[in-house]
Amino acid sequence: MSRTYRRGLSWPLISLLLCGLAACTTTRQPRQDWPQPRPDDPNAPVYPSWPPEPGSEGGVELPQQPTQPPVQNFPRSAAEVSGPAVMALIQQAQAQRDAGNGDVAAATLDRARRIEPRNPFVWLELAKTQLAQDQAQDAEATAQRASAYSRGNPYIDQDLWQVIAAAREQLGDAGGASAARAKAGEIARMLPSS
Amino acid sequence: MRKSSSRSSLRGWFRVRRGFLIAFVLALCAALAAFSYYLVQLDHVVRTRFAGARWALPAQVYAAPLELYPGLRVDAAMLQRELGRLGYRHVSDAAGPGTFSVSGSTIDLVTRAFRFWDGAQPSSRLSVRFSGHSISEILEPGAPSPRVIARLDPLPIGSIHPAHGEDRVLVKIADVPELLPKGLVLVEDQHFYQHHGISIRGISRAALANLRAGRVVQGGSTITQQLVRNFFLTLDQTWARKANEALMSLLLEAHYSKDQILEAYLNEIFLGQDGDRAIHGFGLASRFYFNKPLSELQSHEIALLIGLAKGASYYNPRRNPERAKARRALVLRLFRDAGYIDEAEYQAGLEKPLGVTGVKGGVERFPAFIELVKRQLRRDYQDEDLLSEGLRIFTTLDPRAQESLETRMTEGLDRIELSRKMVEDSLQGAGVVVSLEGGEVQALVGGRDSHYAGFNRALDARRPIGSLAKPFVYLAALSEPGRYNLLTPVDEQPVSLKLPNGSTWTPQNYDHELHGVFPLYLGLAKSYNLATVKVGLDVGVDRVAKMFEAAGYPGTMTPLPSIMLGAAEIPAIDVAQMYATIGNGGYQYPLTAIRDVTTVDGEPLNRYPLRGKTALPDAPVFLLNWAMEQVMIFGTGASAYNVISPATRLAGKSGTTDDYRDAWFAGYGGDRATVIWVGRDDNKSTGLSGSSGALPIWSQVMSDLRVSSFDPLPPSKVETVLVEPQSGLRADEGCMNPIAVPFVADYSPEDYAPCANAYRPGALQWFRDIFR
Numbered sequence: 001m002s003r004t005y006r007r008g009l010s011w012p013l014i015s016l017l018l019c020g021l022a023a024c025t026t027t028r029q030p031r032q033d034w035p036q037p038r039p040d041d042p043n044a045p046v047y048p049s050w051p052p053e054p055g056s057e058g059g060v061e062l063p064q065q066p067t068q069p070p071v072q073n074f075p076r077s078a079a080e081v082s083g084p085a086v087m088a089l090i091q092q093a094q095a096q097r098d099a100g101n102g103d104v105a106a107a108t109l110d111r112a113r114r115i116e117p118r119n120p121f122v123w124l125e126l127a128k129t130q131l132a133q134d135q136a137q138d139a140e141a142t143a144q145r146a147s148a149y150s151r152g153n154p155y156i157d158q159d160l161w162q163v164i165a166a167a168r169e170q171l172g173d174a175g176g177a178s179a180a181r182a183k184a185g186e187i188a189r190m191l192p193s194s
Numbered sequence: 195m196r197k198s199s200s201r202s203s204l205r206g207w208f209r210v211r212r213g214f215l216i217a218f219v220l221a222l223c224a225a226l227a228a229f230s231y232y233l234v235q236l237d238h239v240v241r242t243r244f245a246g247a248r249w250a251l252p253a254q255v256y257a258a259p260l261e262l263y264p265g266l267r268v269d270a271a272m273l274q275r276e277l278g279r280l281g282y283r284h285v286s287d288a289a290g291p292g293t294f295s296v297s298g299s300t301i302d303l304v305t306r307a308f309r310f311w312d313g314a315q316p317s318s319r320l321s322v323r324f325s326g327h328s329i330s331e332i333l334e335p336g337a338p339s340p341r342v343i344a345r346l347d348p349l350p351i352g353s354i355h356p357a358h359g360e361d362r363v364l365v366k367i368a369d370v371p372e373l374l375p376k377g378l379v380l381v382e383d384q385h386f387y388q389h390h391g392i393s394i395r396g397i398s399r400a401a402l403a404n405l406r407a408g409r410v411v412q413g414g415s416t417i418t419q420q421l422v423r424n425f426f427l428t429l430d431q432t433w434a435r436k437a438n439e440a441l442m443s444l445l446l447e448a449h450y451s452k453d454q455i456l457e458a459y460l461n462e463i464f465l466g467q468d469g470d471r472a473i474h475g476f477g478l479a480s481r482f483y484f485n486k487p488l489s490e491l492q493s494h495e496i497a498l499l500i501g502l503a504k505g506a507s508y509y510n511p512r513r514n515p516e517r518a519k520a521r522r523a524l525v526l527r528l529f530r531d532a533g534y535i536d537e538a539e540y541q542a543g544l545e546k547p548l549g550v551t552g553v554k555g556g557v558e559r560f561p562a563f564i565e566l567v568k569r570q571l572r573r574d575y576q577d578e579d580l581l582s583e584g585l586r587i588f589t590t591l592d593p594r595a596q597e598s599l600e601t602r603m604t605e606g607l608d609r610i611e612l613s614r615k616m617v618e619d620s621l622q623g624a625g626v627v628v629s630l631e632g633g634e635v636q637a638l639v640g641g642r643d644s645h646y647a648g649f650n651r652a653l654d655a656r657r658p659i660g661s662l663a664k665p666f667v668y669l670a671a672l673s674e675p676g677r678y679n680l681l682t683p684v685d686e687q688p689v690s691l692k693l694p695n696g697s698t699w700t701p702q703n704y705d706h707e708l709h710g711v712f713p714l715y716l717g718l719a720k721s722y723n724l725a726t727v728k729v730g731l732d733v734g735v736d737r738v739a740k741m742f743e744a745a746g747y748p749g750t751m752t753p754l755p756s757i758m759l760g761a762a763e764i765p766a767i768d769v770a771q772m773y774a775t776i777g778n779g780g781y782q783y784p785l786t787a788i789r790d791v792t793t794v795d796g797e798p799l800n801r802y803p804l805r806g807k808t809a810l811p812d813a814p815v816f817l818l819n820w821a822m823e824q825v826m827i828f829g830t831g832a833s834a835y836n837v838i839s840p841a842t843r844l845a846g847k848s849g850t851t852d853d854y855r856d857a858w859f860a861g862y863g864g865d866r867a868t869v870i871w872v873g874r875d876d877n878k879s880t881g882l883s884g885s886s887g888a889l890p891i892w893s894q895v896m897s898d899l900r901v902s903s904f905d906p907l908p909p910s911k912v913e914t915v916l917v918e919p920q921s922g923l924r925a926d927e928g929c930m931n932p933i934a935v936p937f938v939a940d941y942s943p944e945d946y947a948p949c950a951n952a953y954r955p956g957a958l959q960w961f962r963d964i965f966r
Binding site for chain 1 (some may be wrong): 261265311312313342343345628631798804
């Protein structure tokens with residue numbers, strides 16, 4: 001009934017134990033016993049059951065471990081994952097940015113973000129727009145946020161690191177910029193050449 | 195001699211007369227010069243006042259616009275409600291901006307043109323189709339393809355006007371319905387286009403009428419004179435004032451066209467009073483009485499407003515509806531007699547109800563939220579700019595969220611008072627709804643009477659937060675993964691602490707029981723005080739205090755042990771900031787109420803872009819959120835699922851303070867965080883816990899808003915492991931009731947529980963078992 005943690009596991013100690021120092025106690029936390037629920041104890045802890053019974057209050061999904069799907073399964077463009085409204089706004093923002101209206105483009109992307117807050121392509125476009133407006137600090141922060149939502153999508157991450165590299169360059173951080181560029185290159189090598 | 199004497203006397207007489215004449219002429223010249231000088235001065239006054247900044251224009255405040263797009267979870271009834279709120283007219287066949295019609299599961303509407311921060315948007319005719327509870331398609335007749343997105347005009351929610359000041363919305367004469375200036379001239383000054391500022395005919399007719407009646411029944415003032423009186427003069431009836439008024443009217447007419455004068459009149463005239471705010475001009479009056487723009491008014495509505503020009507308080511349609519109706523009938527009759535409307539329209543107009551909106555108008559509906567907007571604006575703008583430049587402020591207010599929060603707060607408090615036989619209106623409340631991604635304040639209620647612009651409890655009431663503090667204790671613990679994870683056993687013990695001031699602190703559990711040994715997360719889910727204090731003292735109160743600050747508590751949190759049980763007094767708005775940071779996985783957006791600001795002409799002035807930062811480490815926050823979900827599944831928040839579908843994941847925490855003085859609930863789903871406080875202004879006990887006082891209101895609001903399922907992003911440094919709850923060891927299909935628990939990576943249990951198929955009592959396990 002004891003628990004171990006990978007980090008806490010003390011191999012030298014175990015060797016000592018194996019050497020016959022039987023009665024020694026461990027140097028780790030004191031042994032932890034779990035309470036045995038007694039049916040008559042009203043204060044006994046109640047554990048949520050898993051999986052939840054159908055119709056019970058615990059209809060909670062198991063938080064998925066971050067998995068790494070094969071590279072080719074990641075969406076490569078906004079069109080693959082965005083709804084038509086968001087897609088239209090992204091295109092509108094790109095046109096506005098190209099026309100030099102960075103502020104308006106950012107406002108348009110904010111509209112898109114409110115509709116699909118977790119669409120990493122919207123965040124990527126916003127980071128690019130901020131970069132085009134010489135808002136390097138904002139661009140890097142937005143890119144960081146975008147990477148949280150890209151969930152390991154290398155197509156997006158590669159662009160994000162490029163944005164971060166350019167932003168750091170604007171800020172005069174040459175070392176940081178080349179590190180970011182190296183990261184982008186590393187991701188690019190993972191991608192199938194197509 | 196006689197001759198000569200008579201001649202000399204005659205000469206003398208002439209000499210004297212000449213002297214008089216010269217003196218007279220000189221005096222006349224002097225008088226003329228003085229008068230001219232006066233006239234030049236007066237002329238200067240008239241021209242400066244008229245041509246310069248004529249009015250101090252209060253800033254106008256707008257709610258967030260509703261974006262319509264296929265897939266949006268809005269059904270026909272909801273859209274109809276939204277259009278009603280915007281003052282769109284329900285007609286049989288939508289035609290003209292601000293109208294809509296309904297047929298089956300389709301709503302046809304004509305949007306209003308509006309100038310947004312990012313540009314002007316023309317009016318368009320749309321056909322919105324629904325399937326189930328969502329929009330399926332938006333068609334635009336005549337356009338080659340369906341619309342993928344359409345933005346409605348934003349709801350005007352108020353203005354930033356000086357206390358006891360004038361409020362107005364400027365209109366141009368070219369933009370107002372033709373009937374308004376025409377009708378105004380007809381009713382107020384028939385010879386407006388003929389006279390030069392004063393009308394002798396008008397004055398004599400009025401004098402005659404007054405003489406006949408034996409009292410003043412008619413004024414002889416022209417529109418120009420009325421404007422001058424409003425512009426420059428006080429209301430005292432002296433001859434000097436009358437003369438001045440006449441002179442200024444003539445000067446005004448000499449310099450400006452009839453249309454310019456009429457336009458000034460349309461914007462200047464006093465048309466109503468709303469508390470300490472004076473309603474000036476037809477632009478604002480249209481919103482104030484009918485909740486729609488002037489351009490959409492019909493003849494009977496225009497007649498009502500024109501009637502008000504004669505005496506806005508005497509004919510006040512809200513207070514004196516009979517008088518107002520009679521006055522409207524008179525104006526309508528004049529319209530008909532002049533041929534401006536036909537007999538049918540006249541008869542129909544007489545039958546129409548006054549149509550004045552129940553609430554005080556399209557303005558000042560959300561004073562608590564406006565107060566938040568003002569405070570944010572004052573960081574960037576001078577007061578005089580806000581009061582006079584007519585800025586247009588685009589805010590984050592979501593009218594749907596605001597309406598739900600207001601209604602649920604009022605209903606909730608009424609219901610509690612009734613069911614618990616409490617004194618009526620003894621309870622008070624405050625609430626805030628914010629978006630998780632972006633930190634936009636979508637709704638804010640500062641008291642149970644949300645239309646009363648008094649003490650704003652959401653912003654200014656500092657009340658102890660009780661158990662809402664506990665997540666920050668557990669966050670401090672989980673931030674040390676080598677010592678604590680969600681299943682770390684906690685052994686509850688009585689606590690007695692000597693404080694620096696000499697007193698002893700002996701906190702108790704709410705049920706005055708000790709609960710033995712249980713896993714860490716249960717202390718939060720069940721809101722056990724002593725377990726929390728034990729954990730907090732173990733990790734250090736100063737670390738707990740730092741968590742408060744990092745999450746968004748403004749200022750410095752004094753590291754006293756009592757903060758772990760919520761002795762800190764924090765307004766609801768700051769609690770919302772702190773909880774939104776946790777709900778957002780530790781990424782923090784400073785709460786904002788404003789998106790952008792334009793000038794009076796719609797030129798972009800200022801934007802408030804997103805500026806977030808990582809405020810709390812993501813892995814411990816992810817673990818904490820798991821525990822806060824357990825609060826909702828089987829802890830103090832479980833009754834939320836009486837109202838909200840169990841399929842919706844939620845996370846939150848209840849808070850109750852000593853003697854049940856404050857009841858709190860704070861929590862979130864996937865898109866928004868909501869904080870509710872219930873208590874009494876005199877700080878007496880309410881007998882309510884967070885679960886019984888605040889949670890029902892919280893749940894109703896979240897249900898109204900169709901809260902999306904909480905779906906935190908799993909950080910890379912977290913792994914979720916199936917464990918057997920009794921032992922806290924790994925489980926697999928061999929175990930009966932395993933639970934999935936997140937751990938900070940590298941700190942998860944390695945060994946399998948005895949129930950697991952993978953359980954191997956190998957050498958190591960065997961040794962461990964020996965030493966048990």
